[in-house]
Amino acid sequence: MATFRQSVAATIPALRRYARALTRDSDIADDLVQDTLVRALRSEHLFHGGDVRSWLYTILTNLNRNRLRSLARRPALSPIEENDAPDLAGPEAGGRDIERALATLVDDQRNALLLVVLEGLSYREVAEVQGVPIGTVMSRLARARVQIKNYLDGGRPALRRVK
């Protein structure tokens, strides 16, 4: 019992980081983490061994998917950017570019990329979190990387690549 809660507690900072990158908004990110923790504690009895960390990432990823779905049902409220092309200069330019590039990704691709490069999960762990085969994780990663590269190179979302 104590071990379970200790593992959960130890993962909170990483969950915040993942949520921040997913939402690009610190308040929404912390809301997501809080919801994740509430759910995790309520379902503690359902947890029969395994990796607590992967399980928490799974809950957070699913909650975020639900959040995005409910947003999609409402009219878009995102501010209109004067110029959505990448910034070419400035100290914060690189950071803003990568944020915007991530924002252009399909949800599943963004999740896969962040879990691998930011959270350091293995392909196998990401496959578990996303509930898909490893091959699917790899193709999501590949597409995410193409999309980000195109965005950063050309400043425009790439057309979806046909296999």
Added chain:
Amino acid sequence: MIDRDSPVTEDELHAYVDGELPADRKAVVAAWLADHPEQAALVASWRAQAESIRAHFGATIDEPMPQRLKLDQIMKHERANGRSWMAMAAAAAFMAFVVGGAAGWMARGASAAAPSSFDVYASEALDAHKLYVVEVRHPVEVPGGERVHMTQWLSKRLGEDLRIPDLQPIGLKLVGGRLLPGPTGAAAFYMYESASGERFTMYCAKTDVPETALRYTGGDQFAAFYWVDNKIAYVISGPADREQLETVTKAAYEQLDKTGTKKL
């Protein structure tokens, strides 16, 4: 991007960047990249992406932890909400015990006819189920404690005298309800929760179909039983555990049948 007969695949390049390659392949890929500047540049760009992602979001981990994300804080709050961790486990066993005996009754559903337009209610209900069962803080509009008010309100909006089944005998507490847009007007949506936190929902909407047999639809995560009685479509959704869902459906069905959803 990479030739078909190339000894190194694009998948391997990703695995190389992400440290997922076995040691022997790692050396092969590294040597291959030395001779292929174009692919080496691509690999470098992926690494640069990863670096800027880490540089941009990595610092979050060192930020001071807000009070609301501390575990003891969350647990205190949960307890204040009247959730006892001990009671949860105890009542969960009860559910498993009640399951069974539904087989004969289920024969009703066996004669289900070809799929019809009333399947749309099941998919609407399952969408709502998926959307709201994950909701931790605002799963419903009206809490279960206000059953009388909720019954009046939803009956009025649907234009039908609705009944909200009491599923307490099978261990399900009414969390509450909400009004939803349905395919043919307003729909009522109730949420129930087991002691172990599993959630079931009941969806009711008016329909033109007078009556149907019981049907079942199941996915990987969620499943639903649905039927039409007296021109009201009912959909009971829950986790994809058919036996358990049968128990819930049977309990709800018996009450609706007995007490009736009379037309106004």
